[in-house]
């Protein structure tokens with residue numbers, strides 16, 4: 001860009017202001033870009049020529065992606081509402097494995113509710129609200145009405161559980177592992193089995209609620 005172009009003059013003025021040390025970051029986007037590069041460990045890009053910028057562009061994207069992912073994970077860890085999701089975060093950056101399986105939408109929708117919707121399921125025009133501040137009123141296990149209780153311990157769902165996900169409970173959980181480890185599905189078979197359990201359990205739950 002020519003030195004006499006208006007945009008160039010604005011940029012140079014912002015850089016000069018930044019160099020004085022008196023620049024207010026929120027009003028100076030040049031300072032913001034410089035700070036961004038510094039936080040990524042890529043200060044050298046600030047003064048780089050255009051060929052170097054092109055050459056290092058993939059590294060910039062990779063580091064930015066990694067940085068944003070770490071910020072997101074930290075937010076989840078500090079979140080009251082989404083803290084349980086900490087144990088579902090994929091090891092690698094990118095979508096969870098089950099989202100790569102090209103499942104029918106109605107299945108991925110139910111599975112994503114189990115992973116992301118806290119204690120709620122919206123299924124067949126009925127809202128299932130688990131209340132983990134209270135004991136489950138459907139069985140006599142004297143256990144909190146939580147998502148963990150729903151998947152692992154509620155006696156009402158013992159039949160469908162034994163036909164569907166019991167194998168995975170034994171396979172993936174030990175007394176110390178968080179139950180969310182169950183929700184990191186990697187194959188279509190796992191997804192189908194968990195989808196079957198969720199649907200059968202929710203239908204039974206709705207029947208019991210409506211008849212009580």
Ligand SMILES: [Zn+2]
Nearest residue numbers: 136139154155
């Ligand atoms: Zn129960």
